Amino acid sequence: MHSVILLAWGLVQLGKWVGVFLRIKKQGQIINQDDKIRRLVIMDLIFNFELSFTKIEQTFNIVFADSLSELNEMAEDGLLEITNRSIKVMDKGQLLIRNICMVFDAYLALSKTQFSKTI
Structure with a gap:
């Protein structure tokens, strides 16, 4: 095992x-x-509060086509700004960076481990 x-x-x-x-x-x-x-993606968002799709595409030779629909509500609340080439975390979104990054954590839903609550 x-x-x-x-x-x-x-x-x-x-x-x-x-x-x-x-x-x-x-x-x-x-x-x-x-x-x-x-x-x-998570590290760029956490450390820079910004994500360039071009950087991801060039680094991994892919087209960044990940569904960003889960971030739309956060964008509507003014926590982040989504353009066709980047995601930028706004000042009030920086306090909720863990919540924003959770969207990109594929293992979070599969985990049986209890993590600390973010809010």
Whole structure:
């Protein structure tokens, strides 16, 4: 039976705690191409509060066609701005960056682990 180890590291940025989780298998990494893309998307949003679709497309030689419909409500609330080439987190959205990044976490819904509530 293979166990999964969750490694977490954090950064205090503007007085906020930010955690990024990497999933690693005991007998080697289980990070696939989709995981790498999602990791870069989440890290860019957390550290820069902005995501360039061009950067993702050039780095991974893909067309960034991920469904952004889950972010529409956040955009309507003024938390972020979505253009055809980028996502920019607005000032009031920075406090909710974990919630914004959860949209891109493919493992969150599959996880049986209870994480701390964001709000």
